[in-house]
Amino acid sequence: MSCCAPGAEMALEVAGATSASPSSEEIKLASRSLGGDIHQTDLSVPTVHCGACIQAIEAALGSVENVASARVNLSTKRVSVRWRGDIVPPFFAVLGRLGYQAHLFDPEIHEKDRTLSELIRAVAVAGFAAGNIMLLSVSVWSGAEGPTRDLFHWLSALIAIPALAFAGGIYFRSAANALRHGRMNMDVPIAVGVSLAYAMSLYETINHGEHAYFDASVSLLFFLLIGRTLDHVMRERARTAVNGLSRLAARGAVVLRDDGIREYVPVAELAPGMRLLIAAGERIPVDGDIVSGNSDLDCSIVSGESAPKAVSAGTHVQAGTLNLTGPLTMQATAAAKDSFLAEMVRLMEAAEGGRSRYRRIADRVSALYAPVVHLAAFLTFLGWMVASGDWHRAMTIAIAVLIITCPCALGLAVPIVQVVAARRLFEAGVMVKDGSAMERLAAIDAAVFDKTGTLTLGLPRLVNAASIDPAMLAIAADLAAHSRHPFSKALAAYGSVRDRTQFDRVQEEPGFGIEASSGGDIWRLGRRGWAGWKARTGGEGRYGGLGGTVLAKNGSIVACFAFEDATRADAKAAVERLTDAGISVEMLSGDTARACGEAAGSLGIENFVPALLPSGKVERIEALARAGHKVLMVGDGLNDTPALGAAHVSMAPATAADIGRQAADFVFLRESLLAVPLALDVSRKAGRLIRQNIAIAIVYNAFAVPIAILGHVTPLIAAIAMSASSLIVIANAMRLQATAKAAPEAAPARRRTDVIEAAHP
Amino acid sequence: MTTLVYLIPVALFLGALGLSGFLWALRSGQYEDLDGAAERILIEADARDKEGPRSN
Structure with a gap:
C-alpha cells in the first residue's frame, strides 16, 4: 500500500514499471497446469476498458515467445494467458510496456460459475414453461371446453414437470435445508405452495376438472428465480471485483539453503529455522529475526504505525510488513500457520459474533408469515368441511388460499431492492458482499475507524x-x-x-x-x-x-x-456526514497517541484510543456492542481484521490487507472516504423500501385472502393478482435508482490508478 | 381440434429449439464476457490468425 503517493508517477518512472512485478517463481506457483507442458496464468488488469485495450494486449502477449494464447475478459478485467515450457514468458514486462498494471490472480476454480449457470438454466427453463403454459391457460380461460380443455391441462402438466424439477429444485432443497435445521425461510411457503398447487391441479386434470393452477405454480417460480438470479449476479460482480485486487500477502519466499542453493518455496512450506532472502519491495512472509542487512519496514498494514521502522541484524519482524529499501536475510522463527497473520485469522474467527447472530429481514418476516398463511389455509379447509361437507371443494379452496398468499411479492420484496441498491453502490465504487450487509449497515449507530490506511492514506506528506x-x-x-x-x-x-x-x-x-x-x-x-x-x-x-x-x-x-500522514480524500467530510446522520464516530489505532491526536484533531473526531493491540480493538468493539450499540468498523490493516469480524458490519478500502478485504462486508475501491456515508445512506433508503415492499405485500394479502377464503379465486384471478403484486414491488424498488441518481455523485478518485497502484505491493 | 394436433407440437418444438439454443450458448461460454463481446466486433478480423479469438 505504500507504492504510490499522490504524484508518485515519477517515482514509478524512475524505478521502472517492472519493479513491482512478481518473480517468475511466484508466477509459476500461481499458474495452473492444463496438461502437457501448457500452463495457464490468470492476471487481473484493472485498467482494461475498451476494444483497443483488448486488441493491444492480445496482440502483444500473443507475439511473445512460448505464449500459446492470450484472452482478455473485459467484463471481469482479466487476462488469461496460456504458455508452454518451463520458463515463464515475461507477461508483466510486456504489459508494463503497454502501460497496463497487472497483478497475479489465483487460478480460477470453477465452482462459483456453477451456481450462476444453474440459476440461469433454471430461469430459462421456467421462462419457457411459464410462457407455454400461460398460452394454454389463456385458451382455457377464453372458453376451451371438454376434451380440448383436458388436452391443454395435460400438456400444461407435462411442461410443468421439467420446470418444477429444474427451477423448483432450488427452492425445495433450500426449504428442506431450513426445516432440517428447525428454521423457517421464505422458501418454505413457496415450496409448499408450488407443490400443493401442482398436486391439486394434477388431481383436477385426471378428473376432468375445470380449474388447474399449473400456470400459477410455474410463473411463481419464474418470477422468484429472476429476483434470485439478479441478486446472485450482483454479488458475484462485487466478489469478482474484490478478488481482482492484488494480493498483498507473499505467496512464497526465496530460501537460502545451507549449501548455498536458492530455492523459491511457497509460504505454507516455510519452516522455522529457514533462512530467507527478502528483496526490497517484498513483504515478509513469516515471523522471524533479521540475520543481516539494513532496511526500513513499512508496518502500517500490520500494526497501524504510520512511520517506517528502521531494522538491522537482530530485529524481530512480523509477517506482512513490507521491506522498503534494502535486501534482508532473515531467519524464520515461526511457520506461516503460527505467524502473525494466522493469529489474526484465529482472533477474527473467535470474535465473529454480531454477524452470525443476525437474522435477515426476509427470514424474520417469513417466520411470522408462513405459520399464519398455513394456519389460514388449514382453517379454511376445516371451515368449508363443516359448512359444505364436500372435502374436494374444501381442499380446492384451501389450496387456492395457499396459492394466492404464496409470497411472490414477498419473495421479491427484499432481493429486488437489494439488487437495485447494490447496483447503485457498485457504480459508486462500493462493493457489497451480500444483502444482509446492507440490512445490518442500515441499523448502525456507531462507527469505528482505524487511522492508518483508512482515515489517512498511510502515505507521508511533506508539511x-x-x-x-x-x-x-x-x-x-x-x-x-x-x-x-x-x-x-x-x-x-x-x-x-x-x-x-x-x-x-x-x-x-x-x-x-x-x-x-x-x-x-x-x-x-x-x-x-x-x-x-x-x-x-x-x-x-x-x-x-x-x-x-x-x-x-x-x-x-x-x-x-517534516512529514505527516496524508489524510484520505474527503475524510473530514465523511466524518461530518456520519455525525449529521446521528452516528457517533470513534477512532481506534495502533499508532502513537501523538500521531492519533493530530489526525483526530484535523478530522474533527473527539473520541480516539491510541496504541491498541488487535485484541484491544476487538474488546473496544465488544464493549460498545454490550452497551447496546450497533457498530460499523472501517479498517484496512491486518491488525484491524479481528475487529472487522467482531463488528456488526464492516467496511474496508481496496488497499486493505487480503484477509481484511475478505472479512469486510463492504469494500470501496475509490480513494474518497465519502463511500462510507454513501453506503449508509443507500442502505437506509433500501431498508425503508424493503419495509414498504413488505407492507405492500401484506396489504395485498389482506385483500386477496378474504376473496380466496370465500372460494371466489379462479386461476385467472390468481394469475392477475400475482403478476400485479410482483410488478408493484419491482416498481417500488426502482424508485431507489431514481432517488439515488438525483443525489449528488460521490467525487470519483482523482486518479483511478491511484488506488490500483496503491493496492500493489 | 385437428389443427391443434399439429400446431401445438410445432409451437412447443420451436419454443424448445429456442430454449436449447440459449442453453447451448450459455454452456459454450458466450455469456462470460458480455462487455468484451460488444467491443470485439470492432476489432478487425484480418489481423487475426486462424485460431479465431486470438489476434496476432
Whole structure:
C-alpha cells in the first residue's frame, strides 16, 4: 500500500514499471497446469476498458515467445494467458510496456460459475414453461371446453414437470435445508405452495376438472428465480471485483539453503529455522529475526504505525510488513500457520459474533408469515368441511388460499431492492458482499475507524514545504527520486521535470538514507544523525517521529523535512456526514497517541484510543456492542481484521490487507472516504423500501385472502393478482435508482490508478 | 381440434429449439464476457490468425 503517493508517477518512472512485478517463481506457483507442458496464468488488469485495450494486449502477449494464447475478459478485467515450457514468458514486462498494471490472480476454480449457470438454466427453463403454459391457460380461460380443455391441462402438466424439477429444485432443497435445521425461510411457503398447487391441479386434470393452477405454480417460480438470479449476479460482480485486487500477502519466499542453493518455496512450506532472502519491495512472509542487512519496514498494514521502522541484524519482524529499501536475510522463527497473520485469522474467527447472530429481514418476516398463511389455509379447509361437507371443494379452496398468499411479492420484496441498491453502490465504487450487509449497515449507530490506511492514506506528506529553500527542496526531490522509501516518494513529488540536478553517483544506504556526489560535494538525504554528521545531534524530536529527515551538504544540515500522514480524500467530510446522520464516530489505532491526536484533531473526531493491540480493538468493539450499540468498523490493516469480524458490519478500502478485504462486508475501491456515508445512506433508503415492499405485500394479502377464503379465486384471478403484486414491488424498488441518481455523485478518485497502484505491493 | 394436433407440437418444438439454443450458448461460454463481446466486433478480423479469438 505504500507504492504510490499522490504524484508518485515519477517515482514509478524512475524505478521502472517492472519493479513491482512478481518473480517468475511466484508466477509459476500461481499458474495452473492444463496438461502437457501448457500452463495457464490468470492476471487481473484493472485498467482494461475498451476494444483497443483488448486488441493491444492480445496482440502483444500473443507475439511473445512460448505464449500459446492470450484472452482478455473485459467484463471481469482479466487476462488469461496460456504458455508452454518451463520458463515463464515475461507477461508483466510486456504489459508494463503497454502501460497496463497487472497483478497475479489465483487460478480460477470453477465452482462459483456453477451456481450462476444453474440459476440461469433454471430461469430459462421456467421462462419457457411459464410462457407455454400461460398460452394454454389463456385458451382455457377464453372458453376451451371438454376434451380440448383436458388436452391443454395435460400438456400444461407435462411442461410443468421439467420446470418444477429444474427451477423448483432450488427452492425445495433450500426449504428442506431450513426445516432440517428447525428454521423457517421464505422458501418454505413457496415450496409448499408450488407443490400443493401442482398436486391439486394434477388431481383436477385426471378428473376432468375445470380449474388447474399449473400456470400459477410455474410463473411463481419464474418470477422468484429472476429476483434470485439478479441478486446472485450482483454479488458475484462485487466478489469478482474484490478478488481482482492484488494480493498483498507473499505467496512464497526465496530460501537460502545451507549449501548455498536458492530455492523459491511457497509460504505454507516455510519452516522455522529457514533462512530467507527478502528483496526490497517484498513483504515478509513469516515471523522471524533479521540475520543481516539494513532496511526500513513499512508496518502500517500490520500494526497501524504510520512511520517506517528502521531494522538491522537482530530485529524481530512480523509477517506482512513490507521491506522498503534494502535486501534482508532473515531467519524464520515461526511457520506461516503460527505467524502473525494466522493469529489474526484465529482472533477474527473467535470474535465473529454480531454477524452470525443476525437474522435477515426476509427470514424474520417469513417466520411470522408462513405459520399464519398455513394456519389460514388449514382453517379454511376445516371451515368449508363443516359448512359444505364436500372435502374436494374444501381442499380446492384451501389450496387456492395457499396459492394466492404464496409470497411472490414477498419473495421479491427484499432481493429486488437489494439488487437495485447494490447496483447503485457498485457504480459508486462500493462493493457489497451480500444483502444482509446492507440490512445490518442500515441499523448502525456507531462507527469505528482505524487511522492508518483508512482515515489517512498511510502515505507521508511533506508539511513544511513552504519554509524550505526551493533550491534545496529541488535537490532533495531529485535525490529522493532514487529511493522507494515513503518519505522519498513524498519528496520526489516536489521535483521539477525540466532541470534536474546531475549527480555523479547515487547510493542508497538502507535504513539511513541516500548519498550522492555532485561536483565534489557530498549530498545526503536521510536520518539526521547519519546525514548531518558534522552537526550537533539534538532537535531530533522537534517534529515528532516523522521529523528526523534532513538534507545535508558535506555533513552540514541545509534543510529539515517534516512529514505527516496524508489524510484520505474527503475524510473530514465523511466524518461530518456520519455525525449529521446521528452516528457517533470513534477512532481506534495502533499508532502513537501523538500521531492519533493530530489526525483526530484535523478530522474533527473527539473520541480516539491510541496504541491498541488487535485484541484491544476487538474488546473496544465488544464493549460498545454490550452497551447496546450497533457498530460499523472501517479498517484496512491486518491488525484491524479481528475487529472487522467482531463488528456488526464492516467496511474496508481496496488497499486493505487480503484477509481484511475478505472479512469486510463492504469494500470501496475509490480513494474518497465519502463511500462510507454513501453506503449508509443507500442502505437506509433500501431498508425503508424493503419495509414498504413488505407492507405492500401484506396489504395485498389482506385483500386477496378474504376473496380466496370465500372460494371466489379462479386461476385467472390468481394469475392477475400475482403478476400485479410482483410488478408493484419491482416498481417500488426502482424508485431507489431514481432517488439515488438525483443525489449528488460521490467525487470519483482523482486518479483511478491511484488506488490500483496503491493496492500493489 | 385437428389443427391443434399439429400446431401445438410445432409451437412447443420451436419454443424448445429456442430454449436449447440459449442453453447451448450459455454452456459454450458466450455469456462470460458480455462487455468484451460488444467491443470485439470492432476489432478487425484480418489481423487475426486462424485460431479465431486470438489476434496476432
